[in-house]
Amino acid sequence: MDENLTAARPEKEEEGTVNNKEISQAVVARLPRYYRYLGDLRDEGVERISSQELSRIMHVTASQIRQDFNHFGGFGQQGYGYNTAYLYEEIGKILGLDHPHNMILIGAGHLGSALIGYMNFRRRGYIFKAAFDINEALHNTKISGIPVYPMADMPDYIKNNNIDIVVITIPKQEAVKVVEVLNRCPIKAIWNFAHCELEVREDIQVENVHLSDSLMQLSYQIRQYELRHKAGEESPKETKS
Amino acid sequence: MDENLTAARPEKEEEGTVNNKEISQAVVARLPRYYRYLGDLRDEGVERISSQELSRIMHVTASQIRQDFNHFGGFGQQGYGYNTAYLYEEIGKILGLDHPHNMILIGAGHLGSALIGYMNFRRRGYIFKAAFDINEALHNTKISGIPVYPMADMPDYIKNNNIDIVVITIPKQEAVKVVEVLNRCPIKAIWNFAHCELEVREDIQVENVHLSDSLMQLSYQIRQYELRHKAGEESPKETKS
DNA sequence: CGCTCTTTGTGAAATCTTTGACAAAGTGCA
DNA sequence: TGCACTTTGTCAAAGATTTCACAAAGAGCG
Numbered sequence: 001m002d003e004n005l006t007a008a009r010p011e012k013e014e015e016g017t018v019n020n021k022e023i024s025q026a027v028v029a030r031l032p033r034y035y036r037y038l039g040d041l042r043d044e045g046v047e048r049i050s051s052q053e054l055s056r057i058m059h060v061t062a063s064q065i066r067q068d069f070n071h072f073g074g075f076g077q078q079g080y081g082y083n084t085a086y087l088y089e090e091i092g093k094i095l096g097l098d099h100p101h102n103m104i105l106i107g108a109g110h111l112g113s114a115l116i117g118y119m120n121f122r123r124r125g126y127i128f129k130a131a132f133d134i135n136e137a138l139h140n141t142k143i144s145g146i147p148v149y150p151m152a153d154m155p156d157y158i159k160n161n162n163i164d165i166v167v168i169t170i171p172k173q174e175a176v177k178v179v180e181v182l183n184r185c186p187i188k189a190i191w192n193f194a195h196c197e198l199e200v201r202e203d204i205q206v207e208n209v210h211l212s213d214s215l216m217q218l219s220y221q222i223r224q225y226e227l228r229h230k231a232g233e234e235s236p237k238e239t240k241s
Numbered sequence: 242m243d244e245n246l247t248a249a250r251p252e253k254e255e256e257g258t259v260n261n262k263e264i265s266q267a268v269v270a271r272l273p274r275y276y277r278y279l280g281d282l283r284d285e286g287v288e289r290i291s292s293q294e295l296s297r298i299m300h301v302t303a304s305q306i307r308q309d310f311n312h313f314g315g316f317g318q319q320g321y322g323y324n325t326a327y328l329y330e331e332i333g334k335i336l337g338l339d340h341p342h343n344m345i346l347i348g349a350g351h352l353g354s355a356l357i358g359y360m361n362f363r364r365r366g367y368i369f370k371a372a373f374d375i376n377e378a379l380h381n382t383k384i385s386g387i388p389v390y391p392m393a394d395m396p397d398y399i400k401n402n403n404i405d406i407v408v409i410t411i412p413k414q415e416a417v418k419v420v421e422v423l424n425r426c427p428i429k430a431i432w433n434f435a436h437c438e439l440e441v442r443e444d445i446q447v448e449n450v451h452l453s454d455s456l457m458q459l460s461y462q463i464r465q466y467e468l469r470h471k472a473g474e475e476s477p478k479e480t481k482s
Numbered sequence: 483c484g485c486t487c488t489t490t491g492t493g494a495a496a497t498c499t500t501t502g503a504c505a506a507a508g509t510g511c512a
Numbered sequence: 513t514g515c516a517c518t519t520t521g522t523c524a525a526a527g528a529t530t531t532c533a534c535a536a537a538g539a540g541c542g
Contacts, residue, residue: 121453
């Protein structure tokens with residue numbers, strides 16, 4: 001059955017370079033959402049899905065779905081649609097979920113502890129190996145089974161444990177200093193919760209999670225809604241969301 | 242002094258409807274970042290800033306900065322630039338930071354506790370009034386000074402305490418159920434950390450924080466970098482970020 | 483007070499993203 | 513096996529967003 005699926009589209013394989021064209025950030029940002037919905041569908045036992053049906057479920061256009069998937073090569077079959085499980089797998093691979101990622105946490109405060117304890121990450125192959133903190137009281141204790149070490153041990157730990165991703169949950173002043181150290185460590189990426197931008201060497205990927213920014217966008221939306229509906233009063237133009 | 246600033250651009254005021262043209266999401270998403278940098282500059286005692294200088298600091302084009310600010314009316318002065326403190330204030334107003342927002346937390350787990358304890362929110366006028374949880378052991382205890390109540394008390398609490406924003410940090414199954422209740426409560430917005438989309442009534446704004454999505458985007462970037470630099474090898478075309 | 487220099491605000495061009503439309507491919511019933 | 517039907521992959525148009533380029537406004541020196 002696996003065989004069937006791979007056999008069904010062998011020509012695509014030989015193109016190979018499909019992954020080399022620059023994919024726009026907009027497309028990439030949508031992939032995790034597809035992945036989420038496809039996972040749910042698969043778990044519900046849905047074997048196949050058309051772009052049209054998925055479009056109804058996800059409230060995006062079918063055209064966008066097809067266009068998005070095609071950036072990575074054709075995963076579908078005319079007259080049939082997409083095989084849910086196969087598509088789910090493929091998107092997982094694109095997102096790098098086909099192999100585990102070793103992570104460490106910098107800053108074992110509330111937020112850091114919350115992330116360490118969040119089992120969905122582990123399930124997807126994102127594995128916390130250790131945490132580091134300046135607070136001596138925490139040293140050599142464990143949080144959700146993960147050991148906490150002094151900050152000074154971090155560079156060696158990274159070297160010896162094949163760490164890919166560093167998760168930063170400390171205040172911005174310290175974050176900037178830690179990043180100077182990290183720039184000399186063999187890591188691949190930083191997941192940054194500090195409320196600032198980081199200057200990293202060219203081969204380190206950074207993804208920022210700026211919670212305050214998100215909250216401010218929300219209160220912007222509140223204000224806009226109120227302006228439209230109090231001041232404006234010209235508004236029965238439904239937003240379809 | 243306030244007077245001075247408002248007096249300096251009185252004509253703009255009478256346009257009024259400036260806020261009514263639909264502002265694109267892309268622009269809104271950049272506002273908190275401007276706000277952050279302007280706050281830092283103000284704190285450093287920088288009194289005025291030109292779009293060009295800000296562009297160097299923030300690594301965006303000066304043109305984009307001017308265009309963005311102009312969506313909300315002209316905050317600058319030819320030959321001078323922008324008054325840092327004034328611009329900071331104005332963007333704050335646009336983002337709804339000129340008045341406080343009352344919030345409650347649904348789900349007093351690790352993540353929820355982290356958010357409650359995060360003082361930067363309070364400083365910006367986002368005030369947690371109470372938390373709600375199904376765990377009876379937590380009822381009538383306090384987390385960072387905020388009381389925790391049973392879920393059943395939530396609707397009345399919202400009615401009696403003028404709650405604007407509900408912060409959801411519970412698993413998706415429960416989140417969906419809670420939202421059914423919230424749809425009948427007089428709230429303005431939901432800040433959703435549950436790993437799913439929510440169906441809310443038309444006047445409730447929703448901002449999702451999908452941490453897993455963010456992490457997946459990061460591992461996508463890792464994979465892309467590796468593809469470009471191992472398989473590709475055609476790559477000295479620097480990305481300027 | 484006038485002149486030069488800076489810098490905004492803004493239309494228009496360039497680029498990027500999304501949507502629409504349809505040929506080609508393949509399904510699956512009879 | 514053939515035929516009607518479904519649905520993809522893709523090209524082109526429409527729509528958004530970003531960048532460019534410059535006139536007009538005002539700063540601030542002398």
